[in-house]
Amino acid sequence: MKIQRIFAFLLLLVCLNLVSLNWVCLNTVLASSPPKTAAVAGSPGSGSPVVRKIDPPNWWVNYTPELTLLLAGENLSGSHVVSASQSVVVLGADASSNGHYLFVQLKVLSARPETAQLELKTASGSTSVQLPLLARADSRGRFEGFSRDDVIYLIMPDRFADGDPSNDRPPGSTGVYDRSNPMAYHGGDLRGIRNHLGYLHDLGVTTLWLTPVWKNTDSDYHGYHVVDFYALDDHMGSVQEYQALVTDAHKLGMKVLIDYVVNHTGPHDPWANDPPTPTWLHGTLAHHLEPSYNFSGLVDPHASPREYLNTLDGWFANKLPDLNQDDSALALYLAQNAMWWTEIAQLDGFRLDTFPYSSRQFWSGWHKRVRQVYPQIDDVGEVADGDSTIASFFEGGRTQFDGIDSGLATVFDFPLCYALRDVVIKGASMEKIVEVLRHDALYPHPEMLVTFIGNHDDRRFVSEAGSNPAKLKAALSLLLTLRGIPQIYSGDEIGMPGGDDPDNRRDFPGGFPGDPRDAFTASGRTAEQQDVFAHVQSLLALRKNHAALRTGKQWHIGWDDTYYAFLRALPEEKLLVVYNNAPKTVELNIPVENTPLETAQQLQTVFGNTSAELVTGKVRVSLPAQTMAVFSVR
Ligand SMILES: [Ca+2]
């Protein structure tokens, strides 16, 4: 059994390497059991069948009962597909009209790991392909998603740390490696992240979200222009490197989310010119809809397709081939792909890119398929809209007017992000934050919202007009005490500056050969960086030590234009958080009659350099400009 596993794993490694080189595992093992055959649609080609790529390159036993392979190559029309194994049954096969693609539907009956062999025969010849069927790793305690106990840390791997300079200029890459060019590769990779897990653990984050690590072309260092859904980018490292990163993260009690991009492919994906089915894409390179980035038509029960067609079917940035996930073959391909990455790398969840731009019917089916195998897995969707009525619409857990439950566990809280920036940086009224929170009833699970003050698409918080490190610390104070699952953008914890994209994606200091300072270490941080770092670290420790800050119900206690006081309450613990947004010290007298604080006897400071007292039905507290204090309530 163990030897079979090792053999299958070694074979997989060989396959993964060969697939990335546009070759495929060819097999000379003879069939030992009666073959199962299926007729293949399409007209015979002129030469022998050639298979260059198999998606997925392997599968697992005791996993899904059925599997559909997408083979890519030449002369695949008119094939018969024959399985050499009794435990793998060919249910059917369909070739694209040009013979470049072949879908093969399989039933996997194997109880033990094996390498399935499929023979493809046409009138002009034959070839065979191998499909390793592996044993699943122990899944106990895995695939459980994220929770309110987590804090997510967003990493753009190319800009975090270069742990392997040998992959900075991978052979065959058309990308430029140039650290002085903000639009080029800078050398960061998976090993670089793995090398700094200690730093992240020490900071206190629990979950890593890496921007996409799949294969891209040109200088698409950011990873969002995927050209192969089953390959890691050579700049990032190998699948084994990915597995090692996740394994080491898990050992530290940290989770890893995959950034999943299925609305579109990269402009150089082979599918752009040669799709596997006629309806694989919305339109063609020459004829497609212009994009729209407006979601209002999608959430409006009175809207006609005119109001949302360009949002759903338009080509993002007018250049990224828009996948038509309503093509049933593509929908299945993407669900299998999500399962494959989850299993191969033992991932904990998904960040779903450009969520509203794919059909809700697709997402609903995708979630059903993925959750049949991983019932606990969580995901967070990018719905980049500051309007809570729009953002909330996409959260799953209920059927909307269209009869569809998207299945999505939660969304990023863009409304709160924008409110925090307006309030803390520009001095907008605190009412803005209270108003966002007032809309929580629109969400089935507002407590699961992923909250943040910035990401890789926004100008750095500290570099917004009117911002400074003190305001960054103030915003982080609120972020890490308000309801939700906080997400921190790598570098914000040391106050990294940066303007609009791509300046907001500067290299993390110390992650790269020759860096003059190493901000991963206390001694390598400037006094200003250390000040922000220590602030974030202490807030994360506070959050870890006080369950009420993670899972307690949030109650408004008082607010005006410049302050906000709220309670985070569990039956066993209550914490009062008071934040002063004014540019000066204020003396607050906050009435608590008819609030859960009414019967409180004593307030004990657990964060901040001030004290508070309860005097005749009021909380009396003095707070310096743009600071927060947290009090334990007795
Ligand atoms: Ca590198």
Ligand SMILES: [Ca+2]
């Ligand atoms: Ca789309």
